[in-house]
């Protein structure tokens with residue numbers, strides 16, 4: 429762990445322009461790819477989109493032509509990197525299959541970060557968001573099976589469970605309640621900063637993917653499910669980005685963006701099992717070290733400060749993808765009843781919510797004619813007698829008990845799957861057997 433990216437050479441910016449053939453590489457094979465190669469590819473696309481978008485915002489707010497020349501050069505490269513990474517996606521990977529990949533990223537990435545997060549308040553926020561994306565994975569998995577006849581396990585490859593969690597109809601909050609307390613830029617650990625910058629990029633890209641692709645299905649229930657979950661991802665972007673200290677300067681943020689890219693590619697290189705794709709991560713790690721040098725020079729010149737004050741002197745590990753079933757089960761069993769609190773930017777529980785809880789009004793309105801994420805389970809019950817779950821039997825047996833803890837008695841969409849209904853469904857033959 430002694431790798432200090434500020435001491436590395438990297439690839440000079442003038443050597444980072446590639447030809448179209450080099451930019452647009454051959455896609456992976458969706459039936460052969462390791463699920464965590466796919467999650468790395470999805471995450472790194474999100475990281476590149478954020479790097480590119482941030483630099484546009486920087487330029488739009490910067491009157492200095494010299495500074496804008498530096499930003500324009502690396503921004504062009506970020507965009508070319510984004511093409512390379514995102515276009516590893518094969519043409520035959522359906523939108524729902526890709527979607528399961530996005531939610532697997534969210535579950536296993538957030539779980540890893542929660543266990544490696546030094547700030548307890550930030551960790552609590554990660555645990556809270558984790559259960560919501562875990563529920564999204566379950567709801568989308570039903571559609572993937574129903575619409576395409578695929579087993580969600582073909583995508584998650586047995587590494588991530590598929591089970592209900594805090595039901596998605598309860599992820600809709602008053603927009604002001606989602607906002608969290610920011611870390612203090614002077615005292616926050618670089619791991620905290622990189623964790624949050626990484627997660628914001630991932631959640632933002634998840635939102636954008638649903639926004640751009642949810643309408644591609646003709647089935648109105650699927651379209652509405654994407655609309656519902658996309659709105660939760662908007663809440664996730666708001667929640668995680670509000671943890672960032674808003675007084676960081678543009679140069680400080682630039683430094684943190686490049687450092688985040690370096691740390692993420694570094695982890696990808698360490699973990700990648702696909703030799704061809706590993707070469708891409710290696711090349712882009714060198715590119716990002718080049719970008720970091722430019723950002724560090726700008727920071728030193730304009731802020732007259734040492735970059736190590738912001739990013740420390742060693743790499744941090746933000747995205748070690750591996751199975752997190754045990755940790756997710758622990759959070760699921762203890763925190764499914766958790767909700768955002770009315771005051772103090774903290775958390776509460778279903779049974780402790782006051783009558784004037786701010787999110788009640790939103791939940792009542794958006795689900796007044798039904799929640800699409802409940803409807804999908806009703807569709808499965810009508811067509812297949814039960815929902816589709818992929819988990820150890822111990823956890824599957826707790827499905828009804830978990831639902832009871834997660835349901836809110838005061839506000840329920842009219843098509844809510846009740847505990848009694850779920851208990852009845854659980855007696856039916858499991859669907860997953862059909863998928864094998």
Ligand SMILES: [Fe+2]
Nearest residue numbers: 479506509689
């Ligand atoms: Fe990049």
Ligand SMILES: [Fe+2]
Nearest residue numbers: 531534561564
């Ligand atoms: Fe999600």
Ligand SMILES: [Fe+2]
Nearest residue numbers: 534561661664
């Ligand atoms: Fe999310």
Ligand SMILES: [Fe+2]
Nearest residue numbers: 686689716719
């Ligand atoms: Fe970069």
